[in-house]
Amino acid sequence: MPGASxxxxxxxxVGALAGCVVGLVGGAFRWCLDRAETLRGSLLDASEDLGVxxxxxxxxxxxxxxxxxxxxARRVPAAAGSGIQDVEAVWRGEREPPRLLPLLPAKFVGGVIAMGSGLLLGREGPTVHMGAAIGTEAGRRTRMSARxxxxxxxxxxxxxxxxxFTAPLGGAVFVFEEVTRTVRARLVLLTLIGTATAVGCAQLILGDRPVFAMPDPATPPLLLLPVFLLLGFATGVLGVAYSRLVVGALAYCDGVTRVGPVARAAVIGALVGLLLGVDPSLGGGGEQLSGLLVDGEVPVVTVLAGYLVVRFVAGPLSYAAGAPGGLFAPLLALGALWGALVQGLAAPVLPGGTGAASFAAVGMAALFAAVVRAPLTGVVLVVEMTGATALLVPLLTACFAATxxxxxxxxxxxxxxLRLRMTRSS
Structure with a gap:
């Protein structure tokens, strides 16, 4: 029983020390994912010599x-999917805080396998869930109160x-805006110290570079704000469609009872594998793709449109496989594609020098805001990941409209x- 004090x-x-553990575990998780993706890339390169x-x-x-x-995930049901909805359910008193074992190894190993094999999933969901489990275990071991x-x-x-995402402010804002929807002194202090020590320890493994090396963009002129406002409105519609597709894919797969969950996941994986065979950028979490877009390396409009359509469908399908993995990273890649596509289509009427990279960064935050409904988190995450402080006004404008x-x-x-779906089925 937790202590009464x-x-x-x-x-x-306790929060600071637990943050160190989160940083080391999360850093190791990202390191393993990088190695797995490198291995996957080597296998794909080698397979090209085999022809059809x-x-x-x-x-x-x-x-x-x-x-x-x-x-x-079938052996450890709590390890399936993102885990963020589980964290929110615990805060609302709908579920008990998870045990560290066997959740952490299942989330870690299952996530590396799922994302390393090419499924369109994000590393943030498992890392959030593992961090929460480490916090719970630290509190129990030191006999903290239930609160x-x-x-x-x-x-x-x-x-x-x-x-x-190497985004300490983004992690903190995420707690206040998305998970708890409240700001309390004790929660703020715990979040700040835990986040600080976690990112500091993760840098021992990962270094201190931002996720994306975006060239310093020029501050867009004020006359472009209506364009970013319209981009936000359109992104809101796209985000609603994506959210419905995520939930619909889960419901559809649940209804396919003639095929077991593991076999169903294998079929989904095979479909994703076909995409990888056509173009590696069609699979995976999409971090490399996002990085290229915000770096200004933008394909032609037809290629952008093709990537957008395929990843729009393949992301929810991958999540429906029931493997450990999150929604954020594929969502950010989709938003970058969407922003770059809008810029490419509107380029003839835009002022000269208005680059696709800026639109890609704004699209990332706007689509995140529309789907997750956490606009400040989206803005802060993208600014920390890209360093593009010059885009703050367009980011705020587009995220407002999208939300x-x-x-x-x-x-x-x-x-x-997803939280309501989880609690009803448990």
């Missing part, structure tokens, strides 16, 4: 990886997001829907 300063020391038969390599790799990751255990669980979840549009269309935030 509450309100003592010792919880901040080489297409079997990515198909087999993704099918086996998806099936194995799903099988791990402080919940605070540690929630604040260390934000530390996990901070480590996933307002999604709200007016009546679709709830995706994690609210």
């Amino acid at each position: 509450r309100g003592g300063p010792a919880v901040y020391l 038969a080489g297409l079997l390599v990515p198909v087999a790799l993704a099918a086996v990886g998806a099936a194995l990751a799903c099988a791990i 402080d255990i919940t605070l540690l669980h929630t604040s260390l979840a934000g530390a996990g997001l901070a480590v996933a 307002l549009t999604a709200d007016r269309l009546g679709t709830p935030p995706v994690y609210d829907t």
